[in-house]
Amino acid sequence: MNTFTEENYLKAIYHLSSKTESVGTNEIAAVLKTKAASVTDMLKKLADKKLINYARYQGVSLTSAGEKVALSIIRKHRLWEYFLVEKLNFKWDEVHDVAEELEHIASRELVDRLDDFMGNPKYDPHGDPIPDKQGKFKAHELKPVSAMNVDQEGVISGVRDHSAAFLQYLEKTKLTIGKKIKVADINSYDHSMILQTGDKRIHVSREAANNLLIAQ
Amino acid sequence: MNTFTEENYLKAIYHLSSKTESVGTNEIAAVLKTKAASVTDMLKKLADKKLINYARYQGVSLTSAGEKVALSIIRKHRLWEYFLVEKLNFKWDEVHDVAEELEHIASRELVDRLDDFMGNPKYDPHGDPIPDKQGKFKAHELKPVSAMNVDQEGVISGVRDHSAAFLQYLEKTKLTIGKKIKVADINSYDHSMILQTGDKRIHVSREAANNLLIAQ
DNA sequence: TAAAAAATTTAGATTAATCTAAAAATATGA
DNA sequence: TCATATTTTTAGATTAATCTAAATTTTTTA
Ligand SMILES: [Mn+2]
Ligand SMILES: [Mn+2]
Ligand SMILES: [Mn+2]
Ligand SMILES: [Mn+2]
Numbered sequence: 001m002n003t004f005t006e007e008n009y010l011k012a013i014y015h016l017s018s019k020t021e022s023v024g025t026n027e028i029a030a031v032l033k034t035k036a037a038s039v040t041d042m043l044k045k046l047a048d049k050k051l052i053n054y055a056r057y058q059g060v061s062l063t064s065a066g067e068k069v070a071l072s073i074i075r076k077h078r079l080w081e082y083f084l085v086e087k088l089n090f091k092w093d094e095v096h097d098v099a100e101e102l103e104h105i106a107s108r109e110l111v112d113r114l115d116d117f118m119g120n121p122k123y124d125p126h127g128d129p130i131p132d133k134q135g136k137f138k139a140h141e142l143k144p145v146s147a148m149n150v151d152q153e154g155v156i157s158g159v160r161d162h163s164a165a166f167l168q169y170l171e172k173t174k175l176t177i178g179k180k181i182k183v184a185d186i187n188s189y190d191h192s193m194i195l196q197t198g199d200k201r202i203h204v205s206r207e208a209a210n211n212l213l214i215a216q
Numbered sequence: 217m218n219t220f221t222e223e224n225y226l227k228a229i230y231h232l233s234s235k236t237e238s239v240g241t242n243e244i245a246a247v248l249k250t251k252a253a254s255v256t257d258m259l260k261k262l263a264d265k266k267l268i269n270y271a272r273y274q275g276v277s278l279t280s281a282g283e284k285v286a287l288s289i290i291r292k293h294r295l296w297e298y299f300l301v302e303k304l305n306f307k308w309d310e311v312h313d314v315a316e317e318l319e320h321i322a323s324r325e326l327v328d329r330l331d332d333f334m335g336n337p338k339y340d341p342h343g344d345p346i347p348d349k350q351g352k353f354k355a356h357e358l359k360p361v362s363a364m365n366v367d368q369e370g371v372i373s374g375v376r377d378h379s380a381a382f383l384q385y386l387e388k389t390k391l392t393i394g395k396k397i398k399v400a401d402i403n404s405y406d407h408s409m410i411l412q413t414g415d416k417r418i419h420v421s422r423e424a425a426n427n428l429l430i431a432q
Numbered sequence: 433t434a435a436a437a438a439a440t441t442t443a444g445a446t447t448a449a450t451c452t453a454a455a456a457a458t459a460t461g462a
Numbered sequence: 463t464c465a466t467a468t469t470t471t472t473a474g475a476t477t478a479a480t481c482t483a484a485a486t487t488t489t490t491t492a
Contacts, residue, residue, distance in 0.1 A: 088329040113304040
């Protein structure tokens with residue numbers, strides 16, 4: 001099988017590929033907190049294993065074999081996050097680092113049984129879709145709160161920024177997954193917004209509104 | 217912290233120490249399926265970290281820091297095995313290898329919450345005691361079935377051989393943890409035994425009786 | 433379109449964990 | 463007790479993942 005490190009590279013390339021077709025060496029180095037030279041070495045290795053398409057200086061993309069591996073890691077990551085929150089009562093801002101370790105446990109049987117044990121959840125605690133056994137998943141059609149107009153309504157369904165700081169801020173302001181919100185007002189100077197949830201009015205900055213996603 | 221490999225060495229030394237005070241290089245190599253030369257290298261490293269007492273050619277023992285680490289790995293191993301069997305419906309012969317991976321997940325918080333989630337079990341699926349947060353545990357006072365006399369009774373409470381083959385054999389013959397048995401007869405020629413469980417009579421070899429443990 | 437800048441790769445080391453083969457220390461037993 | 467066997471350590475390589483510094487390629491822009 002693949003090493004822990006190879007799996008992290010594939011996952012990083014997968015996530016970076018959602019922005020651009022082809023992914024650069026420096027981008028990968030930044031995500032994995034390593035150096036470009038190290039990335040080049042690993043890219044050669046992954047190319048030898050036919051997990052990525054790689055040509056010198058041309059950036060990389062996953063092969064379908066590589067994508068399959070990446071999706072299985074992401075499946076495990078999100079299922080474990082769900083387990084930690086739903087069964088072990090972790091907060092949603094506490095689970096990522098532990099899931100980064102758990103996602104590398106190989107046993108297919110374990111993941112599939114865990115999935116069944118939890119009733120085959122479709123989304124993780126941050127609103128991200130959980131790929132099924134076949135790697136299939138349906139992402140919500142989401143847009144940032146910052147793109148909403150006054151009086152528009154929506155249900156909070158995901159975040160763009162997964163940092164503990166942002167998640168804790170959302171927790172504190174009660175802007176959590178599943179909450180129904182309505183845009184009460186938009187400040188035309190700094191684009192900050194007043195959101196209405198039930199009887200509460202919450203003032204959020206443009207930056208926060210940009211990282212909070214809603215389904216309509 | 218310690219690497220995956222260092223943890224496996226400490227655990228191996230801990231288990232081997234139950235037989236003899238001081239543990240030899242070759243014994244460790246055999247358990248870890250590696251070579252004596254590799255073990256010597258690692259022993260130097262563990263000694264530098266003050267996790268073992270080591271003098272060239274004299275064998276090793278754990279320091280109390282090393283024992284603490286070993287017990288935390290064993291705690292995790294056994295708690296995960298319990299989880300796999302009790303919550304995910306694995307069979308008792310299927311859990312060891314997965315637990316060998318899970319035991320290296322670092323998060324203290326995870327283990328302690330898992331422990332609580334399961335109601336703080338005292339024994340794993342094979343009857344082995346689970347150390348608590350402080351590393352404390354109480355082993356059953358067990359003896360092999362082979363040491364029983366005719367008409368003696370006892371409750372199956374552990375195994376000496378953890379191999380899948382032996383566990384499957386026990387499963388098939390219904391000689392599982394918690395079963396009450398009585399020695400109906402002992403064959404004086406080959407020391408095989410007839411065990412009575414409820415209305416069933418089971419013939420077990422001397423070897424099997426030796427690896428099955430009872431509490432009285 | 434040719435410098436300059438940025439991105440990427442190569443060269444050469446390093447560290448951890450492993451190996452084989454040979455040397456050294458310890459244990460055994462005639 | 464001393465030769466032989468066993469155990470353990472050392473010496474010297476190898477492989478994976480990483481690094482820094484230098485070279486190369488591609489991209490940008492003046
Ligand atoms: Mn995460
Ligand atoms: Mn998540
Ligand atoms: Mn086990
Ligand atoms: Mn066990």
